[in-house]
Amino acid sequence: xxRPNGSGQGxxxxxxxxxxxxxAVAITFxxxxxxxxHGPGPIGYGLLAASAGALAGRRLAAPVVLAAIVVLAIAYAxxxxxxxxxxxxxxxxLYTITDAGRWQLAVAGIAAISIGSLxxxxxxxxxxxxxxxxxxxxxxxxxxxxxxxxxxxxRRQLLQEAEERARTAGLTYEAETLRRTGEERIRIARELHDxxxxxxxxxxxxASAGLHLMDRQPEQARVALTAIHGASKEALVELRATLGxxxxxxxxxxxxPTPGLSKLGLxxxxxxxxxxxxxxxxxxxxxxxxxxxxxxAFRIVQESLTNVVRHARAASTKISIAYRSQELxxxxxxNGSGGAGGSPASIGxxxxxxxxxxxxxxxxxxxxxxxxxxFLVHARLPVEGRP
Numbered sequence: 001x002x003r004p005n006g007s008g009q010g011x012x013x014x015x016x017x018x019x020x021x022x023x024a025v026a027i028t029f030x031x032x033x034x035x036x037x038h039g040p041g042p043i044g045y046g047l048l049a050a051s052a053g054a055l056a057g058r059r060l061a062a063p064v065v066l067a068a069i070v071v072l073a074i075a076y077a078x079x080x081x082x083x084x085x086x087x088x089x090x091x092x093x094l095y096t097i098t099d100a101g102r103w104q105l106a107v108a109g110i111a112a113i114s115i116g117s118l119x120x121x122x123x124x125x126x127x128x129x130x131x132x133x134x135x136x137x138x139x140x141x142x143x144x145x146x147x148x149x150x151x152x153x154x155r156r157q158l159l160q161e162a163e164e165r166a167r168t169a170g171l172t173y174e175a176e177t178l179r180r181t182g183e184e185r186i187r188i189a190r191e192l193h194d195x196x197x198x199x200x201x202x203x204x205x206x207a208s209a210g211l212h213l214m215d216r217q218p219e220q221a222r223v224a225l226t227a228i229h230g231a232s233k234e235a236l237v238e239l240r241a242t243l244g245x246x247x248x249x250x251x252x253x254x255x256x257p258t259p260g261l262s263k264l265g266l267x268x269x270x271x272x273x274x275x276x277x278x279x280x281x282x283x284x285x286x287x288x289x290x291x292x293x294x295x296x297a298f299r300i301v302q303e304s305l306t307n308v309v310r311h312a313r314a315a316s317t318k319i320s321i322a323y324r325s326q327e328l329x330x331x332x333x334x335n336g337s338g339g340a341g342g343s344p345a346s347i348g349x350x351x352x353x354x355x356x357x358x359x360x361x362x363x364x365x366x367x368x369x370x371x372x373x374x375f376l377v378h379a380r381l382p383v384e385g386r387p
Contacts, residue, residue, distance in 0.1 A: 017056045023092065024052035027085040047076040051089040058096040066093040066109050074116035078123070087138045091145035098149025106146045113142070186356075260294035261286070261321065264301060268319070271305045277316035278305070286323040293381050296357040297321065297328055300365065303350045304332035304377045312336030312375060323383070327363070330379040337373060354379065 027048050051072040058065045070093075073086040080086075090113065098106045261282065268278045289297070301319060308317050314336030322329045354377070355365045363381040370376045 012056050013059055016059055019092070020053050020056040023055055023089055024049050027052060027088050031085040041079070044076060044080050047072050047079075048085055048089075051076070051086060055089055055092055058093065062093075062097045062100050063102065063105055066097050066105060069093045070109050070112050070116070073113055077117040087141050091141050094142055094145040095149040095152075098146050099153050101153060103146060103150060106149065110139075110142050110146075114139075258291060258295055259298045259302075260291070261289070261297055264298060264319075267298075267302050267305060271309055271317070274309055276305075276309060276314065279316065279318045281318070281320045283322040286321065286328070287383070289328065289383060293328060293361060293383055296361055296381055297330060297379075299357060300330055300354045300377070300379045301332060303354055307350055307377075308332070308334045308336065308375075314374070326383050328379075328381040328383055330381070331376065333370065333374055333376040335374045 028045060031045070031048065051069050054065050054068045054072070069090050073090050076086045090109075094106045094109055097103075097109070264280065264282075268280050271278050301321075305317065305319075308314050312334045314334035317332065317334040320329075320331040320333075351365070351367055354367075358365045358379055358381055361381050362384075363379065365377065365379045367377045368375070
């Protein structure tokens, strides 16, 4: 749809051409009917027709059209008797220029027609200057045209703003959905990494031990195979629980709870089954933890033990978990000589995952070698809303 504007070039819209014809017919026959004895004459009818015809270009050059109608209206007022016919094309012109956002020009147009009519009437002794009734009626019509133009423009702007808000809301919702989807994928990837890295590392260590002892110490090999069986079973259970969120159909609630500090003994037992001496010290003053903090603490300890088993060449590890000033503090320190993962490339994913978990809760993780040998992982997890 074409909208009114201050200037422009192009073909005349069919709607505006039809409007010009309709206004010309209406004011011509209306004037002939209302002033049968004192008609405006051929010149007057010509001025009315020209005024109506100018409306065909109202969307292409609204200021020019309004100026032409004002001039024609002043000329008509100077030669005609009391008649309001010229107010119709003038009102349409004022409405158009106001709807285009140029209401100042509309006010100027009313001032021009008022002053022009008064001057023309004073000079010629004819026109509408002496007819108070017609003057008031015309003034009301012209002001109403401006008000209608302002109302139409305001409604259109409100509609455009509503459409823009709806479009922006749609984009915002889509972006938020994508963000949440991305975060969920990262969470699932982190869970999978922690589960697989820990379990497969234990399976690898136990399998190596089993192969080494199979011929010389079959009973010890049986212990290693039993540990492999247990680790693989636990891995499958955790994988099913983690991957269940990817299903697109309703599934029963998982039968096993989300891993937390209460299940830390299983992780410690797995590490001990590899021959690693693990000392676990948990502060008895630790309150009930929010699920997110509980899971993060469990995964951080699990990943730290996994790195010790895989890379540290350590004989013992000490795990300390305490609660101080609304923060859960975790320390995992080994006495190994190989660091927590050998090269940075070999441990980057594990340490990055721990740091991301802590950062998501407003905490942090520090890791590095300690004086005298060994490697320390220190995690700080805020526990909001706890005394």
